[in-house]
Amino acid sequence: MPRAGLSTQAVVQAAVEVIDEHGVAALTLAAVAARCGVAAPSLYKHVGGLAELKTQVGIRVLNELADRFAAAAMGRSGADAITALMHAYRAYVVAHPARYAAMPVDPLHHPELAAAGIRQLEVIQAALRPWRLDPAGQVHTIRKLRVIAHGFASLESAGGFGLPEDLDETYRQLIATLLDSLPAHP
Amino acid sequence: MPRAGLSTQAVVQAAVEVIDEHGVAALTLAAVAARCGVAAPSLYKHVGGLAELKTQVGIRVLNELADRFAAAAMGRSGADAITALMHAYRAYVVAHPARYAAMPVDPLHHPELAAAGIRQLEVIQAALRPWRLDPAGQVHTIRKLRVIAHGFASLESAGGFGLPEDLDETYRQLIATLLDSLPAHP
DNA sequence: TCCGTTGGCTAATGTGCGTAGCTTACACGC
DNA sequence: GCGTGTAAGCTACGCACATTAGCCAACGGA
Numbered sequence: 001m002p003r004a005g006l007s008t009q010a011v012v013q014a015a016v017e018v019i020d021e022h023g024v025a026a027l028t029l030a031a032v033a034a035r036c037g038v039a040a041p042s043l044y045k046h047v048g049g050l051a052e053l054k055t056q057v058g059i060r061v062l063n064e065l066a067d068r069f070a071a072a073a074m075g076r077s078g079a080d081a082i083t084a085l086m087h088a089y090r091a092y093v094v095a096h097p098a099r100y101a102a103m104p105v106d107p108l109h110h111p112e113l114a115a116a117g118i119r120q121l122e123v124i125q126a127a128l129r130p131w132r133l134d135p136a137g138q139v140h141t142i143r144k145l146r147v148i149a150h151g152f153a154s155l156e157s158a159g160g161f162g163l164p165e166d167l168d169e170t171y172r173q174l175i176a177t178l179l180d181s182l183p184a185h186p
Numbered sequence: 187m188p189r190a191g192l193s194t195q196a197v198v199q200a201a202v203e204v205i206d207e208h209g210v211a212a213l214t215l216a217a218v219a220a221r222c223g224v225a226a227p228s229l230y231k232h233v234g235g236l237a238e239l240k241t242q243v244g245i246r247v248l249n250e251l252a253d254r255f256a257a258a259a260m261g262r263s264g265a266d267a268i269t270a271l272m273h274a275y276r277a278y279v280v281a282h283p284a285r286y287a288a289m290p291v292d293p294l295h296h297p298e299l300a301a302a303g304i305r306q307l308e309v310i311q312a313a314l315r316p317w318r319l320d321p322a323g324q325v326h327t328i329r330k331l332r333v334i335a336h337g338f339a340s341l342e343s344a345g346g347f348g349l350p351e352d353l354d355e356t357y358r359q360l361i362a363t364l365l366d367s368l369p370a371h372p
Numbered sequence: 373t374c375c376g377t378t379g380g381c382t383a384a385t386g387t388g389c390g391t392a393g394c395t396t397a398c399a400c401g402c
Numbered sequence: 403g404c405g406t407g408t409a410a411g412c413t414a415c416g417c418a419c420a421t422t423a424g425c426c427a428a429c430g431g432a
Contacts, residue, residue: 001396003410030388041390042411050389105346139349143356144363150346151337160291160336163325170329173367177330181363189379189428216419227421228380236420 004038008046011036012056016099019057024101027054055112058104061096062116065103068092069123079179081127082145086175089149090156097157105150131185141182148174190224194232197222198242202285205243210287213240241298244290247282248302251289254278255309265365267313268331272361275335276342283343291336317371327368334360 014035019027029050033040047053072088073081093100104110107117124142133141152171155161200221205213215236219226233239258274259267279286290296293303310328319327338357341347 001411003397006410028388029390038410039412040388041392041413044390045410105341105344108348109345136352140352140356140359143347144360146346147337147341147356147360148333149337150341151333151335154340155291155333155336158291159295160332161329162294166322166326170326170333173326174330174333177363177367181359181366192379214419215421224379225381226419227382227423230421231379 004036004042006036006038006042006046008056011043011046011053012060015053015057016060016102019098019102020096021098023098027057027102029053054102055110057102058107058113059116061099061103062107062113062120065089065092066116066119066123069120073123073127077127078130078185082124082179083175085124085127086145086149086171090153090171093153093157100153100157131182133183144178148178190222190228192222192224192228192232194242197229197232197239198246201239201243202246202288205284205288206282207284209284213243213288215239240288241296243288244293244299245302247285247289248293248299248306251275251278252302252305252309255306259309259313263313264316264371268365269361271310271313272331272335272357276339276357279339279343286339286343317368319369330364334364 011032014032015027018031018035022031027050029040029043032053033043036043043053047056068088068091069085072084076084104113107113121142124145125138128138128141131137131141152174156167161167197218200218201213204217204221208217213236215226215229218239219229222229229239233242254274254277255271258270262270290299293299307328310331311324314324314327317323317327338360342353347353
């Protein structure tokens with residue numbers, strides 16, 4: 001009985017691969033165990049169960065997106081930075097459509113996910129700084145950016161757009177319109 | 187052995203009630219059967235199985251929303267009509283948050299759902315008529331409306347907004363910004 | 373009243389989650 | 403090199419759910 005040498009992160013990695021290949025609905029402990037070359041109950045040595053595994057996957061995905069955010073915002077500011085963030089969001093979802101469906105929509109309500117969610121938030125807040133928005137204005141602006149990014153991404157990743165052509169143009173228009181609606185900044 | 191007097195529509199109705207009360211993840215044949223006062227296998231006399239039941243629920247929800255659309259657009263035109271449609275969308279989702287999660291995002295790709303999806307589309311196309319958009323402009327505009335409505339609704343119904351106050355204002359701003367971005371019409 | 377159809381049932385199978393309890397590989401101390 | 407404790411694997415089991423098979427009774431029309 002040689003050991004497989006698993007770890008929590010290895011199990012999460014296998015779960016992400018299962019999702020990428022077969023969709024989020026195919027994430028079962030049986031599938032993950034098979035991919036790890038292990039019997040299903042053995043996974044309980046590394047994760048608390050299916051629910052916890054899904055939470056871990058959520059954390060992983062949130063952090064991956066936060067990494068992309070940080071990279072996209074680096075060296076940019078103002079409208080340029082916001083545009084780069086919005087395109088980084090979409091690029092991640094296009095690269096990993098199934099994985100996006102595993103990203104929790106309300107991370108701040110879950111203690112384990114909150115840290116990863118706040119990482120994303122901070123990058124956006126920094127990018128908005130040049131506008132010197134009042135707190136309420138900042139809340140509305142972040143919400144509107146999120147509505148557009150999430151709305152577009154969830155529709156695109158779920159195949160919700162009938163005609164695939166010109167999606168870039170639609171997304172560009174959405175971003176441009178939102179930026180135009182912000183007050184001018186120096 | 188008295189009969190329960192079920193029908194396909196009665197089973198779908200029970201499924202919608204289960205979703206409303208316990209969330210879309212709780213939609214199981216066992217739960218629907220219990221609500222109907224029937225053993226689970228008996229449901230197969232009325233629906234083909236869980237997958238088909240979910241499709242039927244999707245059709246029901248799509249049509250309910252299309253009904254709201256038709257009612258909201260009646261007697262209005264132009265920006266007034268678009269605004270009414272957007273608020274009808276959100277009002278439906280606020281009234282039935284769990285049900286919204288059962289609404290398929292890509293109805294046009296499924297023959298059984300397409301008719302209900304097209305009903306919605308036609309109401310929006312009619313409301314946009316005063317702008318006399320060229321076909322590409324119409325596609326982009328409908329997509330943008332959908333991104334905003336679906337993005338906002340899915341975040342709101344999933345508890346994705348941290349602060350509940352002022353959500354009306356955020357949504358109003360999104361609609362107003364989009365309408366402002368359209369060319370003026372006579 | 374008779375009989376075919378139809379809507380209900382029980383029984384059984386397969387899959388998946390999760391628990392209990394056993395065994396053994398491996399790292400560490402001597 | 404040799405115990406030995408821990409932890410990583412295992413099998414066996416119970417439960418929930420979807421689905422199929424096959425039985426039986428209720429209902430409605432001739």
